[in-house]
Amino acid sequence: MEALSKNKRSIFVGFSELCHRTVFEKRMILLMNFLVYTVLSSCPVLDLGGIGIACGAQFGSSVTKRGRLRVAKYAGATAALTRAQENADVAGTDDTFTLRGSVGSKEPQSRSGGTLWERRTNSRQWERTVISLKNPSYEGNPFELDFEVNFTHLSSGLVLTLPGYFDGGDTWRVGFMPTKVGEWQWVTNSSDPDLQDKWGTIIASPANRHGMLAGHAPHPEKWTFADGTPVVLIGVFVQVMLDDATDAEFEAMADFMAAHNLTMANFRLSENDRAFSNVAERHMNLALWRRLEARMEILAARNIAVTVMLFTDDSGKPSFSGRSAAEKLLIRYCVARLVGFPGVIFNSGIDISEYRDNGWVDWYGEQVRSLDPYGHPVSSRRGGGSGEHVMAGQTYNSVGDRNSSMSGLLAAYARGDALPAANDDNWSEDLDGINGHTPDDIRRAAWKAVVAGGIGFSVRHNTLYCPSQISECDRYFPIISVDKELDAATWLAMINPFVQQRLGKTYNEMHPAHELIDTSGGKYALADASRTRILCLLLGRDDTWDPGDGDAITLELDHVGGQFTASWFDPRSGTERTAGRVTGGAARQLHPPDDQDWILLLERLSDDGDDGGVDDDGDGDSSGGDDGGDRREGRLLRYGDCAECRRDE
Structure with a gap:
């Protein structure tokens, strides 16, 4: 019996039903309860009339909030349960639910024992589907409640475990991206009973987008989409989370980027702790996270990725210490809200050696990888104030080269390390005193990146810009003026079509x-x-x-x-x-x-x-x-x- 904790279902025997039974039936029901409660913990699988009941360390009995005896839970990945499901007609619109392992129940299972939450048929491969659940009774810091969801692809057995997140009120969510076409079953896992053992199904139809961005086999050193399309990551330095542009203005910017084959937005997440509404209480700024999520949907629909630099430097650096509870929450919350998008690149931030040590860099990578079942690219920029430490286990090579030297770009490509590369120190247009770049320089640097093997890069503005409540101003393009101020856009637009x-x-x-x-x-x-x-x-x-x-x-x-x-x-x-x-x-x-x-x-x-x-x-x-x-x-x-x-x- 494998994956006993996945896709759990429960069998309930309701004591309230006894009054409607014959004496013989009552005795049989009571006998079954007794057997299950006292014996099943030591058996592998018991088959009662074709209904498989699994037991063991993962299984047991408990009394639920509604007074029903939870007899047993068992995993949906086994052959017996798959057979049972094939014979079941589960429909969320019907008031009769035939759940795998249920005993003729005419209502959904109790919430703590395997509630059928929903069945969806409108999802697509490589597109984010959000599942929302209610938990009205939780007391404590809702952002720190443990909550994850296991997704199992029925025909292949692939299991993806995703972190969930609190989204205000009594609502918790998880963002899931199907990697395969077909039916997926999901089941929740949490220490809170109201979020435990909810389950449902998702049917994913074939993709109409390129899919996840990464270094894919058989050429992992190249940036490609899941469908095999090669891509040169051409980014724009724009504050996706903190810029107060309207929805219409952001969508217009995204349209401009798509029309000019600009494939990435690059930004820093926690500037001046703005990702939090209260660092001391460890509460996230829900308004900003919701705005980021909505903007990510807009970008994903246009096959535009994001590079998320966790921290910035100087006066905008984090106020909390490394590996603190606040930092762990920030990392988990960031991954939970963004991991379901196909084009996300995680990075520790800029000039990280000024406020975190090399051990922390490796720890950050471990945190992201442990939370992300998809394997989105993760790294830590090196060079200059970022130090020269290479993150252990990084899945792309992040470097900082402001001057686009061919020798530097070739070193970043470093053929043989099986990793794609990106220059995460942005090149500036029309900027005197640092680089002296011109739009022509940006064009030539971009083609260097192509001929160096396909190095990702981003372009930033030539003047300092401070989105609201940021003290460490930087050369972000204002969202409302990318189309007017990115002078090299017409030339950059030619690169990906040529490739x-x-x-x-x-x-x-x-x-x-x-x-x-x-x-x-x-x-x-x-x-x-x-x-x-x-x-x-x-x-x-x-x-x-x-x-x-x-x-x-x-x-x-x-x-x-x-x-x-x-x-x-x-x-x-x-x-x-x-x-x-x-x-x-x-x-x-x-x-x-x-x-x-x-x-x-x-x-x-x-x-x-x-x-x-x-x-x-x-x-x-x-x-x-x-x-x-x-x-x-x-x-x-x-x-x-x-x-x-x-x-x-």
Whole structure:
């Protein structure tokens, strides 16, 4: 008998029913109660007329609030119970409930012994479904009440245990994201009787979204959605929780992000302890958490993820000590409210070494992983004030590099550690005195992140902004003005469509391959092992903010056979022009159209033949001249348009 604590049901024998029975029936009922109460604790499974009754350490008898004797509880994952369920007609709209293991009860089981709470049929795979339960009698700090829900996928046996959370009044909730299509059964677990042994079912239909964001097998070092779509995490630094924009203003910002293929919002959660309404009493600020949850729904509907930095630094850092009751509550509450969303990245916060030690960093990761059955990415930013400690067991690599050096991005990618990477120190537009970035710099840095293997990054504002009641102002974009003030948006909008349309699933197999080019003069390459696609970025001679110099690129193809079509992609206009055909087996040179930054894409045609070198413009002339060749307008595709990217089910 496995998973005896999962999907519990109870059998009740009501003493009030005895008056309606014959003498023989009364005696039989009393005898059954006696047997169950005194004997069943030592038996494995007792079958009474086809009804399986399991017993053992997890099972026993107790008198419920309503005076019924709870005889036994048993798990729904066993074969006997599955068989019983297949013969049961459970419908929440009917006043007659045939529960697995019930004895002809004409009303729901008592609340402390397995109440059928609800049956849902309108859920979808990879979308958050919220289950709400009532507990009017609890006394104490409701935020600290232990409450979790076990979800079992009936056909596979997969069990996910999610933390629940208090949401005001007499309401507790849990946010569940089905990872598989089909029927799920859930059952609650709590020390409070009003939240114990509630159960229900959820039927999840096939997904119409990309699914969970993470580093997925077989290429865990790449950011991908669950359906196999590759994604470059392009974030905007915006205060999702604390900015007082209206719902309509936030939705307009989310629409702008989706239209420009911006795939992530980056923010800090507990600034000046604002996540709490009262730290000393350990009460959370429900108004802000509800607002965050509503905004997360808006982002999730548009396949936009969030990076949640738990803490900020300086005057906004936490007032409470590490591993305190307040901190444990904050971490648990954050995971409980957000874990059911598909695109969530958990991070300890910025400059963490200034107020927490290395042991705490590892502890924080353990806390998140123990609460999150889905395995959302979790890490702690390192570099600068964040220190250099690498979180034990981290599931993505978080670094801070304000200057987008290619060497730094390549180190973050660190092929071989089987982790995706993100630069979690935001790059700023038009900011003098720190980086001197311009929108052109942001564009070039973004393509560096692509060619470095797919490093996530975020862009922040150029002036300090303080959402309400925050003392540690930072360079957040105001929600109401992202569309007006993110100057590089049009250029950033081209990156994910290019990756998903022109590279497709092959991008998941592509890694830095600078051995394929002469890297002098700021030239970088990315390729798959079979060399079916080779992507090159042409810049100037600097490794930071570099406008390009127009020098030729030398392709070191001595050990690469076959023929390739070559195309120049303009990252400013989105247009593409042919560079003709390139034949491997020797070093080849190509000249960019001008002295700006350019993207060169080589796509394999075949493995035989040699046309003698390079036909620059596709006109049959390999002498090196370029008469303009063929121009194609680049299309700004949404990443949902990448049909090739879907994994075979």
